[in-house]
Amino acid sequence: MRVYQSDQYTLPLPENHRFPMQKYRILKEELVKQQILTVDQIFEAPLIEIEDLYLAHDKQYVDHIINGTLDAKEQRKIGFPWSPIMPLRSRASVGGFMAACRYALENGFAGNLSGGTHHAHRAHGGGFCVFNDFAVAAYVLKQKHKITQLAIVDLDVHQGDGNASMLQGSQGIFIFSMHGEKNYPFKKINSDLDIALPNQCQDDEYLTKLSDALPKVIATRPQIILFQAGVDPLFSDKLGHLALSFEGLKQRDQLVLGLCKEYGIPVAIAMGGGYAEPIDDSIKAHLNTYIVAKELYSK
Numbered sequence: 001m002r003v004y005q006s007d008q009y010t011l012p013l014p015e016n017h018r019f020p021m022q023k024y025r026i027l028k029e030e031l032v033k034q035q036i037l038t039v040d041q042i043f044e045a046p047l048i049e050i051e052d053l054y055l056a057h058d059k060q061y062v063d064h065i066i067n068g069t070l071d072a073k074e075q076r077k078i079g080f081p082w083s084p085i086m087p088l089r090s091r092a093s094v095g096g097f098m099a100a101c102r103y104a105l106e107n108g109f110a111g112n113l114s115g116g117t118h119h120a121h122r123a124h125g126g127g128f129c130v131f132n133d134f135a136v137a138a139y140v141l142k143q144k145h146k147i148t149q150l151a152i153v154d155l156d157v158h159q160g161d162g163n164a165s166m167l168q169g170s171q172g173i174f175i176f177s178m179h180g181e182k183n184y185p186f187k188k189i190n191s192d193l194d195i196a197l198p199n200q201c202q203d204d205e206y207l208t209k210l211s212d213a214l215p216k217v218i219a220t221r222p223q224i225i226l227f228q229a230g231v232d233p234l235f236s237d238k239l240g241h242l243a244l245s246f247e248g249l250k251q252r253d254q255l256v257l258g259l260c261k262e263y264g265i266p267v268a269i270a271m272g273g274g275y276a277e278p279i280d281d282s283i284k285a286h287l288n289t290y291i292v293a294k295e296l297y298s299k
């Protein structure tokens, strides 16, 4: 089991910006401190090739991000101001996920300690997402790794509108999203399977619906599953509006990863959202995902 990290690329954000930039570094440190991973299981994320970004994204959009020439309105949509480190951070985030997919194909499991940028569209960003890691990975996996069938399991509390807009209807890609009905993005874009949850949804309802849905994903016989394991359904999340407990989220991860293990389907995890304040609860929930993975994959 291994993970990729890119926390050296820290965006300079205005004070009181609600994006938890420190989460990435703390998660990496806690994984080691709590002996969930050893330092030699943590790898630096490579930058994704720009040519690979062009497979999924509009070339002009990619070039604007790289060169810092995006217009102000489009930049505001992303939610981060442009800075020279932004294209590097965005490329490392996608590159880390791509590397995790490649490792998972060979070894069953890998994670990226960032990413899950499911609000990025083909020609614009949104919701703190610049490039769409799952869409880029899907294109690269199909074109360069002979993958003919893959599935996305997106359990971040926010619907994966970018994944749906970029990949819906593509041959051999099944997209499943389970999310808060009354939450961002307010204009949802249909996936193959969408489950919209009411505000304050708790463990029992969540886990029942997930248990019913996952066999439909497995039935498509994916050669790899891309898992967006956002922890913003947690009760204490400031942006989530659901009410899952730590144990409920852990059981969520056990359900997904347990099925992947049982059916021998490689799985790559991207971090996704987590906006508790202070950030400790989100970190704890992200750590639990790796505790579950370790139990399943380090034997």
Ligand SMILES: [Zn+2]
Pocket (backbone or CB within 6 Å): 156, 157, 158, 230, 232, 272, 273, 274
């Ligand atoms: Zn989210």
